[in-house]
Amino acid sequence: MVYRKTRKANLALAFLLLLLTTNFLLYQSGVPDFLSLPLTSGVAIGSLIDLAIVAPILVYVAFKISIKQTIGLMVFGLVIARFLIPAELYAPYKGILYTGLVLEALLVFAELALIFTVIRKGSAIRRKMKEMSEGAIYSLLPAVEKVATKNVFIRLLMTEFLMFYYALFTWKKKAPSHEGVVTMHKKTSAVAMNIMLIHAILIETIGLHWWLHEKSLVLSIILLILNVYSVFFIIADIQITRLHPMEIKNGKLYITQGMASRIVVTLSNIKEVEWNAALPNRQTLQFIYKDFEKIDPQAIVRLHEPVEAVMFMGVKKKVTEFAIRVDEPEKLKQLLL
Incomplete structure (x- = not known):
């Protein structure tokens, strides 16, 4: 995830921080009373839209991420909403969370299949790295792409592997x-x-x-x-x-x-x-x-x-x-x- 460093990105990041802060404060004890704002189902719907739709779009504008990552952020927004919104207000919308989790699970299974492919070809990847005679920082990603897959998720995962x-x-x-x-x-x-x-x-x-x-x-x-x-x-x-x-x-x-x-x-x-x-x-x-x-x-x-x-x-x-x-x-x- 790379920051875009543009005026639009700066504005999107500012709005994102404002959105997350206001939604977090909204459900803290004492804040609704201070603002004379009753917590109703309409407020819960607004938070769901903010966290599951608006926030991921703002992240997409501010950072260079894929559509798949944006969808993952939408599901993550639903999960965060589940913890922020009181249970009695969130109860009518549990179906939305479950639908999102099912979609995310399908993506995870597809990604696990790719990970299995990389693990299965681990020996071939190591041989390719030795042939290249370069440090792991230079040889791992090219070796994985030539032997296994060029998938963006795998590239991200291999970068994390390099870090550890x-x-x-x-x-x-x-x-x-x-x-x-x-x-x-x-x-x-x-x-x-x-x-x-x-x-x-x-x-x-x-x-x-x-x-x-x-x-x-x-x-x-x-x-x-x-x-x-x-x-x-x-x-x-x-x-x-x-x-x-x-x-x-x-x-x-x-x-x-x-x-x-x-x-x-x-x-x-x-x-x-x-x-x-x-x-x-x-x-x-x-x-x-x-x-x-x-x-x-x-x-x-x-x-x-x-x-x-x-x-x-x-x-x-x-x-x-x-x-x-x-x-x-x-x-x-x-x-x-």
């Missing part, structure tokens, strides 16, 4: 060391910032979770799950940053920026590398690790033919140029000559 793999099973691995390696993060505070984020999430989880647990058990559990997921994501991001510097080998340029984006470009496809150039526009793909202060790209790489970059959650994006910043620009200049 790098977070849990790569601590003994070492970064590559050869003439074609150019690091990108050592002269930035990217790793330090990620460690600070982990500390902040842990402190927030300990403090806010217990407070929210007394107010709403469901929300406290959801928040806990999201925070645990965030910690795994950040740890994986640190590991990928450490283990996968920019590499030039086998006639290809390999670049990744944590879990956020990665690209593989054949050297013959590089049209030009413009050093000390300004960023063409905000939509240009950037491989620049964050720092405490704003930093600019050192070069813009332009290509003869578009190449697919893999973004967050396995989303693919065709690019003809991208910005880079490395620790040793002079070394990279020599490698690209």
